[in-house]
Amino acid sequence: MKVKFKLRETKTSPDIRKMPLVVILGPTASGKSALGVALAKKFNGEVVSADSRQIYRGLDVGTGKITPKEMQGIPHHLLNIADPRKQCTVAEYAKEARRAIAGIYKRGRIPFIVGGTGFYIDAVARGAIYPKVPPNRALRKILGKLAPATLLHRLQKLDPERSKTIDQKNPRRLIRALEIIKATKKSIAPIIIGAPYNTIFIAIRRDPQELRRRIQRAVVRHIDRGLLKETKHLIRSGISRKRLADLGIGYRSAVERVDGKISRAQLIGKYVAGDWRYAKRQMTWLRRYPDIHPVTTGNSVNSRRGKRWDQKSPVETTVFGPNSNGVHWIRNKTEAAGLIKNFVNRDQKAVPRKR
Template sequence: MTKPKLIVILGTTACGKSGLGVALAKRYQGEIVSADSRQVYRGLDLGTGKVTAEEMEGVPHHMLDVVDPGQPYSVAQFQQGAYEAIDGIVGRGRLPFLVGGTGLYVRAVAEGFVFHAAPPDPALRSELEALPTEELRARLAARGVALDVDAWNNRPRLVRLLEKARTGCDPHAEAQRDPRYDVLTLGVNFPRETVCRRIDDRLLARLDAGMVEEVAALRAGGVPDDFLEGLGLEYRYILWYLQGKLKTEDELVDELGRAIKRFAKRQVSWFKKDTDVHWLDMEADPAAEAGALIDAFLA
């Protein structure tokens, strides 16, 4: 049987994935499924760069705001939700676009990872959650478990990988694949200097828009500090600022800006491993280039 067609738009942070996705979805009567491990959480808006209702321009978006902050949420849960959203889009006769920068989430859907559940072990999880992040990484390395860019600072993911390994399950079980869709993957990126400038500009804009206040409100609403720290980047560094570990806003901007740039560099390395990505020239006319590729794919 012919598989439904899926357009994937991936790439590094601050490179315009959301805007390009909206433009192409409008052109092809499509709907967007977000593939971002932090945008699934309600209330994590400025810190995650979540697309606003105005920026959506009427294009339906799925897999945003599906779980409360502080609640556990796995890539397997995301995959199931994304499958349901994509199948619904196809059933309505529209074209699905999977848009995001969380490589594991994108690959789980686009490549059809097959997950095997490891039974929860509360005692083991409690032991692992008490360990520093560096120790979690070291234990995984000792077991030969490679880490992707999204897992590197993701404590819940690190704990889950160790839990799977320690309970007899293969932490790489998702290497088994059963693809459900015919996929065209488009990549967005800029030269390193441009990426760094865009990161700086976006960071200052988000701080001006109230990103520190967003994190403070999450804490006041009962979201645990360890959850916020586990989210990494904006939430971790702003938490440190609110805790007094970073003394000034200038120090926050400097430290957080450098952390985001390091993350973007790791993203490039991760995404460049995929030889099936059509990298768009973002300094020319990426929408036109993408349109030509999509036209040929759909034909």
């Protein structure tokens, strides 16, 4: 289905509030990238990545970055645009994402945001603004001497909600969270200024056992495809071991393997356990998303091994949006496509074409 849009120009800026934006969410290894490509192909779209690690150049294997072959000719944005030596902030990501989305609209296509980084998605799709707090070097020096468990305990006391979604093994993120709380005297809650686009959200939810198996397979695949070689190259290029540890459990564990501190089996075990913790944090964030309503699914999730999004796989998917009544449970790509078709057709009628 080919859908084309034209922006209604005003004296100040294009009217984007009625333009459709599709957001595909889900935990790591759930199949977001494949679904994004399939739907973007069907609806004349382009993909905007919302992954806080895939945004960096050179972090390919360890982040499970989609390959050119897997893209199937669909343009992908916000991959490989940042220097891994420096932290890319939420504000920087949001600025680039909005620029990419504007370009997609100008080409008459539909943007699909695909990813699992909640801060990124909130900033773009919900208009979330996070507090700008400059680094507190003195505080960082003090907190840097504490173990992650101690930092987490402090965060749990000050901001219980944030402690559930943060990387609990990552001292840099824990210290930053405490730094913001100390500066603002309140929890790390964004200011929501309202959705700048007319957005529909599709959230993939898999059976926990199946998701864990998918994580296991993904970890082994990353190692077989050259995770250790990539890690060595990143170290030789000047990225510190400490920085690599901040870039995810995969690189954190790979550094230990490269240094001879753990075996291959231990690498796999730590990597799988870390990604599983990350997936649970992502699901926790997803459950607290304001548009989601709790639904009892019973035993309706029964994914089959080896199925892909271009087949009728009984993967359970939640679809919710600003104009939806509750939650729609989508069993496969075909049903998701039907919902998006209705969504974009409605918005195509709502947006006046430029005369």
